[in-house]
Amino acid sequence: MNKRLIALESPDFFLAELDRIAAEEGDEVYVLSHQGRHDGRDRVLRIDARADHEGALREITDRVGRPDAVLTTQEMFLTQAAALADAFGVSRDPLASVAASRDKARMKDAWLAAGVRTPQGRFYGTAADLDSADRFAYPVIAKPSMGFASCGVRKVDSAAELTEHLRKIFLVNSTVVAKERLRGAGFLVEEYVEGPEFSIDTIWYDGEPLCDAILSKGTATGPYFPDRLYYLDPRLPEETARKIEDLSHRAVRALGIGHGATHTEIRFRGDEPFVLETTNRPGAGGLFYTLFKSALGIDFHRLYYLAAVCDSADELAERAGTWKPYDLRPDTYPFWYNMPHQGHGVLKEIRGLAELTARPEIDLCLCYKQPGAVLYPEGLDADYFCSLLGTYRDAEGAPPIEEFITGYDTALEVIF
Structure with missing residues (x-):
């Protein structure tokens, strides 16, 4: 079909699927990324779209021409992908709608206005905006308004816990969220x-x-x-x-x-x-x-x-074409598990990956971190450490999947 698609900062496992489909359809996939991990690819445009939007536009124009689509699988690049698509006239959704999907305060306002059931909540730009007269029915959820991957989301049970957690939200907003160059980042306090x-x-x-x-x-x-x-x-x-x-x-x-x-x-x-x-x-x-x-x-x-x-x-x-989903067996639970890690700091070594991958119920073990990477404390980690895909079978006498899955938590030893 000779379509040309730009994939912005997407992981290798997803790019492999895009390559498969493009080959089947007669299309071309180009990767736009500032990272240096795509050396084996022919169609790589090396530029940081978040830091240099105009430069990314020039690079795409010079190398690709007018693409047919720009997409990303990563939430922190959604607004950049939408802006690039809009500049080439190939955007499918309004920029305001994509921006609303990155702003939990705006989406909550839209839902409440449309009568869509969502927890009641209030947006604050800074901790100083909290009114001493505000009285929350604890527990409540406090979270960054523009976070992702549940980073910075916490259930708090008291005003003291809320004050303490807002320091972590400020850290998330001033580091991870700030890279996206969005305006108006703050936090939400909403009913649990x-x-x-x-x-x-x-x-x-x-x-x-x-x-x-x-x-x-x-x-x-x-x-x-x-x-x-x-x-x-x-x-x-x-x-x-x-x-x-x-x-x-x-x-x-x-x-x-x-x-x-x-x-x-x-x-x-x-x-x-x-x-x-x-x-x-x-x-x-x-x-x-x-x-x-x-x-x-x-x-x-x-x-x-x-x-x-x-x-x-x-x-x-x-x-x-057409498709029909398979019926799941009543004792079969296909799962995705995001492995936790003990401790935080600069990663030196991970032990136990081979043994974990060899387990019979594991279909894929995908470790995202390599020695030299930084692992952050619980509640501040916006990146995945290690993902498992597998199939749990609920045999007679077996524990429920929520209990079984915790056995993976000590399967890896992380050395800092």
Whole structure:
């Protein structure tokens, strides 16, 4: 088809899928990245789009011409990808909608205005903006308004804990968030919804969902809420799934997003679902799509790709074909697990990776960190350390998956 796609700062495992699809479709994928880890690729544009937007535009124009699409799997590059796409006239969603998907305060205002059920909350620009008259019904959730990967999200039980945690949020905003050059970063204080949590990944085209996949997150109670365990639950009630789909679709549409990928998080209080957050990118940087393909038989990578490059719904339908998801076995739980690490500092060595990878239930062990990298304390880590994809089988007498999975927590020894 001779389409040209720009992938901005996307991980190697996702680029491999884009390369596969481009080869099948007769297209070309170019990587735009300031990092030096793409030496084996022919089509690499080395520039930092966050630091030099105009330079990135010139580089793309000189090397590619006018691309057909610009995408990223990384939340911290969403606004840059949208700005580049807009400059070339190939953006699918308004820049304001993408910006709203990076600003939890704006999305909450949009949801409340549209009647989309979400926890009540209030935005503050700085800790000094907290009014001494403010009286919160503790526990509450405090989180950076422009954070991601649950970095800086904490359940706090008192005013003293809130004051202490705001120092960490300030650190997140002044380091990780500041790199994106967004304005108006602050923090949210919102009511805590205690109950089971789920995520739903959706591929959209022209305001319509092409496919959905729901992952259970369990009933984590904090105090921190890192993106840790997600699994496909073969026993998820149909009524619960419909509520998740309906609320997530209304939340995404309320922000004006109608194309590409969304990843939405929802919690239940009793029978009532509350949307917590959404964002305009694949879950887990795209690694959830690998899980969906192997467990459900739906090629989310390909649908995401086609939604980005196709010029019409008819073209997408012709190129995508049809698909039908697999039925999960009732005792099978395909999962993604974000490994925690003990301690923090400059990484010297990781021991136990080979043994972990060799476990029979593990399909993929992907360690993102190498010696020399910095690992941050719990609650401040916006990067993944090590991800596992696997399949847990609920045999008679076996512990529930939430209990079984904690056995991985001591599988790796990290030397600082």
